[in-house]
Structures are given as C-alpha cells and as structure tokens.
Amino acid sequence: MKPDTRYIEVAVALPVFQTFTYSAPESLAAFVAIGKRVLIPFGRRRITGYVLGPIQGLGHKEIKTVLDVLDDQPLFPSAMVPFFRWISDYYKYPLGEVVKNALPGGLNIRDYVQVSLTTDGQAALDSGQLNPITKQILSQVQPGPCRMNELYKKIDQNIPAALLYSLEQQGLILRKQKLSKARTKARLERYVRLADTRPAAVKLTRSRKKIIDLLTASGEISVGQLKEIVPTAAALIKPLEKAGYLTIHYKRVYRDPFGESIEPDSARALNREQAKAVATICSYFTKGYKTFLLKGVTGSGKTEVYLQVADELLKSGRCVLVLVPEIALITQMERRFRARFGDCVGVLHSGLSAGERYDQWTRILGGEARVVIGARSAIFAPLENIGIIIVDEEHDSSYKQEGKLRYNARDLAVVRAKQKDCLALLGSATPSIQSYYNTVTEKFSELILTKRVEQRSLPEIRIVDLRETRDTRGIGRYISSPLRQAMQETLERGEQVLLFLNRRGYASFPVCSVCGQPMRCKHCDISLTLHQSSNAYRCHYCGFSRSAVSKCDVCGSDKIKLLGLGTEKLEGMVAKLFPRARLSRMDRDTTTRKGSVLKLLKGLRDNTTDILVGTQMVAKGHDFPNITLVGIICADLSLSFPDFRAGERTFQLLAQVAGRAGRGKRPGRVILQTYNPDHFSIDAARQQDFTAFYNQEIGFRNALNYPPFSRVIQLKISGKDPRETKKHTHTLGDLCQSLKASESARYQGIEIMGPIEASLTRIARRYRWQILLKGSSARMLHRFINQLMSDHPAGLSRHQVQVAIDVDPFFMM
Ligand SMILES: [Zn+2]
Numbered sequence: 001m002k003p004d005t006r007y008i009e010v011a012v013a014l015p016v017f018q019t020f021t022y023s024a025p026e027s028l029a030a031f032v033a034i035g036k037r038v039l040i041p042f043g044r045r046r047i048t049g050y051v052l053g054p055i056q057g058l059g060h061k062e063i064k065t066v067l068d069v070l071d072d073q074p075l076f077p078s079a080m081v082p083f084f085r086w087i088s089d090y091y092k093y094p095l096g097e098v099v100k101n102a103l104p105g106g107l108n109i110r111d112y113v114q115v116s117l118t119t120d121g122q123a124a125l126d127s128g129q130l131n132p133i134t135k136q137i138l139s140q141v142q143p144g145p146c147r148m149n150e151l152y153k154k155i156d157q158n159i160p161a162a163l164l165y166s167l168e169q170q171g172l173i174l175r176k177q178k179l180s181k182a183r184t185k186a187r188l189e190r191y192v193r194l195a196d197t198r199p200a201a202v203k204l205t206r207s208r209k210k211i212i213d214l215l216t217a218s219g220e221i222s223v224g225q226l227k228e229i230v231p232t233a234a235a236l237i238k239p240l241e242k243a244g245y246l247t248i249h250y251k252r253v254y255r256d257p258f259g260e261s262i263e264p265d266s267a268r269a270l271n272r273e274q275a276k277a278v279a280t281i282c283s284y285f286t287k288g289y290k291t292f293l294l295k296g297v298t299g300s301g302k303t304e305v306y307l308q309v310a311d312e313l314l315k316s317g318r319c320v321l322v323l324v325p326e327i328a329l330i331t332q333m334e335r336r337f338r339a340r341f342g343d344c345v346g347v348l349h350s351g352l353s354a355g356e357r358y359d360q361w362t363r364i365l366g367g368e369a370r371v372v373i374g375a376r377s378a379i380f381a382p383l384e385n386i387g388i389i390i391v392d393e394e395h396d397s398s399y400k401q402e403g404k405l406r407y408n409a410r411d412l413a414v415v416r417a418k419q420k421d422c423l424a425l426l427g428s429a430t431p432s433i434q435s436y437y438n439t440v441t442e443k444f445s446e447l448i449l450t451k452r453v454e455q456r457s458l459p460e461i462r463i464v465d466l467r468e469t470r471d472t473r474g475i476g477r478y479i480s481s482p483l484r485q486a487m488q489e490t491l492e493r494g495e496q497v498l499l500f501l502n503r504r505g506y507a508s509f510p511v512c513s514v515c516g517q518p519m520r521c522k523h524c525d526i527s528l529t530l531h532q533s534s535n536a537y538r539c540h541y542c543g544f545s546r547s548a549v550s551k552c553d554v555c556g557s558d559k560i561k562l563l564g565l566g567t568e569k570l571e572g573m574v575a576k577l578f579p580r581a582r583l584s585r586m587d588r589d590t591t592t593r594k595g596s597v598l599k600l601l602k603g604l605r606d607n608t609t610d611i612l613v614g615t616q617m618v619a620k621g622h623d624f625p626n627i628t629l630v631g632i633i634c635a636d637l638s639l640s641f642p643d644f645r646a647g648e649r650t651f652q653l654l655a656q657v658a659g660r661a662g663r664g665k666r667p668g669r670v671i672l673q674t675y676n677p678d679h680f681s682i683d684a685a686r687q688q689d690f691t692a693f694y695n696q697e698i699g700f701r702n703a704l705n706y707p708p709f710s711r712v713i714q715l716k717i718s719g720k721d722p723r724e725t726k727k728h729t730h731t732l733g734d735l736c737q738s739l740k741a742s743e744s745a746r747y748q749g750i751e752i753m754g755p756i757e758a759s760l761t762r763i764a765r766r767y768r769w770q771i772l773l774k775g776s777s778a779r780m781l782h783r784f785i786n787q788l789m790s791d792h793p794a795g796l797s798r799h800q801v802q803v804a805i806d807v808d809p810f811f812m813m
C-alpha cells in the first residue's frame with residue numbers, strides 16, 4: 001500500500017456482504033498494510049477487521065478511525081484479496097467471514113463485558129436480604145469477575161437486562177467492557193549462551209561446570225535441551241546469569257507437528273508414461289495458467305510425478321501447494337515430500353492444534369515452507385509465487401466443505417491457479433465426471449498413466465451374485481463361499497486381506513421383532529445404529545445415543561432384532577471364521593484418537609495384521625503393499641441414494657477399493673459381492689474401465705440436464721418448527737417462480753425444482769426442505785440468485801428458519 005494512503009477498505013467477520021471505509025490516524029498510518037488486522041469501532045462495539053486495500057475518491061460520509069493495528073506482519077499476501085473476493089461472490093458468503101475462515105483460528109480479539117461484585121454488593125450479599133435471582137447473580141460473581149456470557153450460562157433462568165441495569169445503578173455490581181485476548185500466539189522458548197565477557201574461572205559445582213562446558217561446545221542451546229542433559233539446569237542458569245557467566249534470551253520456536261525423523265530419498269526412475277507426464281507439465285512452467293488432469297490407474301505412481309514436478313519448480317524458486325483429501329493420507333504424502341525435500345515442507349490441516357497451525361501459517365508466510373501439503377482448507381495457504389497447485393484424488397468428496405462457507409477446494413484450486421497465472425494438476429484413477437468432461441471440451445489437458453509401476457498387473461475382479469445367497473442363514477449370507485475360500489488361501493500364503501463394507505457400527509437397522517418398529521433417532525428421521533463396543537444405539541447424523549438395553553418405543557418389547565450389517569459385526573463374524581487371524585478395523589469409530597490411523601497402517605506394513613475390515617476410509621489412495629485380496633461385502637450400498645451422483649460415487653468407491661489389491665510384488669485379486677451385477681457402475685468397476693463408465697454416465701447426465709450440462713445451486717432450508725419451515729420454504733419457492741416469470745426472457749434457462757422435503761426429512765431436530773435451481777449457464781444462474789438476494793438484503797432466512805445457499809452442491813440429501 002502507498003504510505004500516503006489514509007483511507008482503507010476493511011472487511012469485518014460479520015454477516016454483511018459489503019466492506020467498510022476507515023481512516024488511519026497519523027500515528028498508525030505507517031503500520032497499516034493489506035493483510036493485517038485492525039481494531040475498529042463498529043456500531044457500539046469494537047471488533048477485528050481485515051485490511052483489504054487503500055480506497056481512493058471518497059464520498060463526503062463521516063469516516064471512523066482505526067483504533068489499533070493488531071499485527072506486526074500481514075497475515076496474508078495482498079495477492080489473496082482477489083481470491084477472497086471471488087469466493088465471497090461465487091459462494092454467496094460475506095467477504096470478512098471468508099477471510100476469517102481462511103486464516104488459522106483463534107486470532108481475533110473482540111469486546112466482551114465483565115461483571116464484578118462491588119463492596120456494597122458484598123455487603124448486600126452478607127445481609128442475606130435479597131430476592132433469589134439477585135442472590136444467584138451476586139454469588140456467581142463473588143469469587144471473582146465473570147464474563148457476561150458465562151453468567152448467562154451459569155444461571156438457568158432468564159436474566160432481564162433491566163435487572164442488571166438496576167443492580168449496577170444501586171452500585172452492587174460493576175460492568176466493564178474489556179477486550180478479549182487472542183487465543184493463538186507465537187511460542188517463545190528460553191535459550192542460553194555464554195556471556196561475551198565472563199568472570200575469571202572460579203570453582204563451580206559439577207553441574208554448573210557441565211552447563212558452561214556444554215555452552216562452550218555448542219554455542220547456544222535451549223533450556224529444554226539443556227534440561228535433558230542436566231536435569232537441574234532450570235534452577236542453575238539464573239544464578240549463573242547473575243554471576244555473569246551466561247545470558248538468557250527468548251527465541252521464537254515452531255511447534256513440530258511431525259514428531260519423527262524421516263530418511264531422505266532421491267528421485268525414482270520413471271516409466272515412459274510417467275516421464276512423459278513430467279516433461280509435459282514442466283514444459284508449461286513459464287506459459288501461464290493451465291490445468292492438467294492426470295488420469296492414472298491405481299498404483300501407477302502419480303505421487304512420483306508430483307514429486308519430480310515439484311522438484312523442478314522448487315529449483316526455479318517457485319512454491320508448490322498439494323491438496324490431499326484426508327489427514328491420514330497427508331501423513332503418507334508428507335513423508336514422501338519430506339524425504340525428498342526436507343524441512344521446506346509445511347502442513348496445514350485440522351488435525352493440528354491451533355498453535356501448530358498458526359506456526360505453520362507463519363512459516364509459509366515467511367517463505368520458510370515452500371511446499372505446503374494439506375487438506376481442503378490448505379487451499380488458503382498464504383503462499384506467494386505459487387508454481388503449481390496439485391489436487392490428489394481430485395474426485396474425492398472431502399474437498400467439498402459443508403456448513404458455513406460451502407466451497408469445493410478442487411474447484412478453488414483451478415480458480416487460484418487462474419488468478420496466479422500458474423498450473424493446476426488434478427490427479428485421480430477415477431476422475432470426477434466434471435473434470436473428465438473438462439478434458440473432453442479441452443478446458444483441461446489430459447495426461448494418462450495406464451500401467452502400474454514396475455509392470456505390476458491390475459487385480460483380477462470376480463463378481464459374486466448375492467441374490468443366490470439371499471436365503472442363506474448366518475455368516476454365509478454375508479461372506480459367500482468363494483470369498484471365504486479366497487480368504488483362506490490368502491491367509492495360508494501369509495498375505496493380507498482387506499474387507500470393505502461401507503457402514504460402521506454393529507447393526508445399522510435395529511427393528512422391534514414384535515411390532516416391526518425400527519429404532520429411530522429422537523431428533524432425526526433416521527435409523528439408529530447399535531455400537532456394541534460402546535453398548536449404545538447411536539445416531540450417525542446428530543450424535544444422539546441411547547442405551548443398548550432400550551425397549552421398543554411403540555410396544556415396549558425388549559426383543560430387538562439387529563438387522564443391517566456394520567463393520568463392527570463383520571469383524572466379529574470374521575474373527576469366528578478365522579480365529580487365528582489377527583484383525584484390525586478402520587472406520588470412524590476406531591480412528592478418533594490422534595495417531596490411530598498411523599498405528600493401523602503400521603500394523604499392515606509390519607505384517608502384524610492379517611485382515612483389515614474397513615469403511616470407505618480404506619478406499620482413499622492408501623498404499624498397502626502386502627494386501628493381495630480385497631473382498632467387497634456389498635457393493636450396492638451407495639447405489640440407491642437419491643442423488644444424481646450416486647452412480648459416479650459407487651463406481652469411484654469400488655474401483656478405488658479394488659485398486660488397493662496387488663500394489664506390492666505379488667498380484668492381487670478382488671471379490672465383489674453385489675445384488676446388482678448388471679448395473680453399469682458395478683460392471684464398469686469390475687472391468688476397471690473408466691471410459692466405459694464415463695460414456696454411459698455422461699449420456700444420462702445429458703438426458704436429464706444435470707451437471708456438467710447445467711449448473712446447480714441448492715437452497716437448503718431448515719427449522720425447528722415444521723409448519724414455519726414449510727411455510728417459509730413455499731414463500732421462497734414462490735419468490736423464485738415470480739422472479740423467473742418477471743423476466744422470462746432473461747431467465748429462460750433457469751429451472752426451479754421444488755420445494756420438496758429433503759430425503760433426510762429431519763436432522764438434529766431441524767425439519768429440512770430444498771429448492772434446486774438449475775441454470776443452463778453459471779452466469780445466468782448466478783445472476784438469478786444474486787437478484788434474489790439483492791431483493792432481500794436482510795438475507796433469505798426468516799425468523800427461526802435458516803436458508804443456506806449451496807453452490808455446486810455435493811450432498812443433495
Ligand atoms: Zn415394538
């Protein structure tokens with residue numbers, strides 16, 4: 001920013017779409033810069049705002065002044081401002097909230113009100129002559145000042161504002177406005193080194209002498225390290241400093257999220273296809289924006305392509321951003337990148353503590369981390385001079401953020417690459433229909449890897465028709481005899497088996513055996529799942545749980561039939577079938593603890609696990625070198641979802657799971673059990689034929705005018721009152737219809753579907769409705785929704801009914 005600029009544009013983290021103009025007083029003007037936070041007066045409060053840029057040509061409105069500048073250094077480079085604006089505009093989300101979402105959490109400071117007891121108040125409390133609520137309030141603040149919102153929480157009845165006012169007037173309490181401190185800060189560590197001029201050596205105790213010797217040898221050392229060698233060091237350094245032997249100072253340190261060291265490696269030999277892909281990408285380094293889709297079969301060595309491209313870019317001084325769908329996969333990717341590039345690798349994901357995330361953020365900002373690996377939120381990494389943005393497993397639905405700012409990181413990667421005039425590289429064995437369509441229409445360039453590395457073959461896939469075992473009782477119904485036999489053979493050879501079932505828990509469909517009533521969640525329109533390990537029925541949508549000994553809500557019977565197979569029950573069945581095999585299970589229930597996924601993966605690698613049972617978590621790009629048999633227990637679970645992407649998801653999931661077999665030296669095989677052997681998603685997965693699947697699916701999308709042939713925005717309406725929610729939904733539907741009718745020529749290509757009740761009609765006590773807007777072009781659809789919003793500047797939500805706008809929705813249920 002030019003130093004003479006006095007007026008600045010500020011975004012605030014509040015639900016408002018516009019930005020605000022503030023002036024910087026002379027004393028602060030020199031410190032204001034784009035990407036820094038400022039403390040500003042806003043209405044009657046003081047809040048944090050983000051400086052987006054200077055403003056010229058002001059109107060004559062009265063302009064408020066910035067109160068303080070909160071950062072020494074900007075938190076994001078100015079080049080990210082257009083990116084934030086694009087996101088706000090496209091995803092219909094307030095700009096300041098977009099910035100807040102992008103930054104590591106815990107930084108903002110804001111006002112709060114603190115209540116404390118006065119001496120008069122203490123006297124009144126001692127007198128005991130108070131009405132109950134006043135007594136409650138005064139006793140709460142008696143031990144010490146209390147925040148207003150905590151006071152509200154502690155006292156279960158409503159506290160009238162007038163009562164607080166009158167207590168203050170009577171001088172019994174004191175209310176003070178305070179500024180909360182930011183929760184996340186840089187970490188400082190104590191270091192010691194020898195003083196420049198030291199007193200002549202006198203006799204020192206042994207430990208003191210040892211410290212001096214250590215400092216003489218190493219120059220500077222942290223107190224933490226010192227304590228490992230001399231446990232009493234902390235108590236000794238102070239007197240040594242006083243006596244003039246050494247100096248103590250503080251240094252900024254980074255919290256290390258990695259924990260373990262990694263053996264360095266070097267570039268591996270590429271096969272012809274890999275080499276061609278690397279060469280093609282490298283030839284575009286200086287040619288501006290371009291997106292590549294790297295379509296490589298499972299096990300074809302896509303990561304090595306990423307590594308060698310990254311190497312070339314780093315040599316030319318540019319940075320690399322790598323997005324990976326899951327934290328478990330980040331560790332895998334991070335290990336390979338750190339082995340190749342060492343300390344210049346940074347990571348960003350939700351598994352980091354707030355402090356670690358903040359440290360990583362500043363390492364990236366400071367140019368120390370030049371390769372950043374992370375989950376979807378890493379798309380906001382404050383890198384400058386990006387050379388390429390790599391999105392691994394680009395088809396994965398975890399790139400879509402639900403709730404709050406609803407964005408798709410894969411799509412944002414392409415947007416950011418375009419804005420930065422650099423490359424984007426999307427990789428997958430099973431590309432999304434959207435991305436592949438973009439190669440067909442030549443928006444993206446296709447790169448292909450058809451062979452597995454080291455000439456390994458793709459696994460052979462055999463279909464088992466579950467309709468034939470439908471009447472079988474017991475285990476045979478779920479584990480067919482061909483699968484059982486294949487497991488037997490695999491275990492006898494000392495190899496590993498992976499069993500895939502996309503449903504966790506013990507029984508996913510408990511039903512009363514007397515009256516037939518399913519066990520349902522109290523707050524959702526959904527069947528509960530029995531979890532034997534926690535001895536409870538649990539709702540997978542809202543977390544509601546009830547005891548496993550619950551009785552039927554309708555007839556009171558305690559005879560509950562446990563229908564519906566989950567991974568927990570499957571694990572138990574397998575343990576009975578193969579009592580000597582060592583089993584592990586990988587699903588959301590077994591991986592909640594930090595490091596648990598790594599432990600599971602290590603068990604496979606060290607051959608201490610024979611059979612792994614898992615949900616879709618196992619399908620995601622993991623490299624399991626010793627698995628030679630994959631058993632898909634039921635391939636059909638995702639087929640019947642009321643969603644136009646159901647077929648695409650099923651194909652991707654099955655092809656990915658199958659791809660976990662035979663990634664090591666020995667060939668793999670897959671047994672796929674299904675009720676729909678003739679369904680094209682399943683048949684294409686069996687043949688591992690993406691093209692066949694694409695050709696079928698794209699015809700279906702075209703016929704029904706679904707993406708990629710149209711663009712979609714979903715209005716997700718929800719509320720606790722069923723009547724209000726329904727009423728508001730219909731009002732909204734009518735608004736859409738009349739907007740379309742009022743400008744029928746302009747909005748001819750807009751299709752309004754609904755309002756309809758969502759397929760999951762109630763979740764967490766909220767009734768859910770939807771309106772789907774389809775547009776023949778993105779521009780028309782956005783113009784339509786923008787007009788709808790500007791006609792209702794207060795927002796589309798009303799009373800207790802919330803309306804969320806989901807642009808390019810992923811989960812339509
Ligand atoms: Zn019953």
Ligand SMILES: [Zn+2]
Pocket residue numbers: 521522523524526539540541542543544763764
């Ligand atoms: Zn629920």
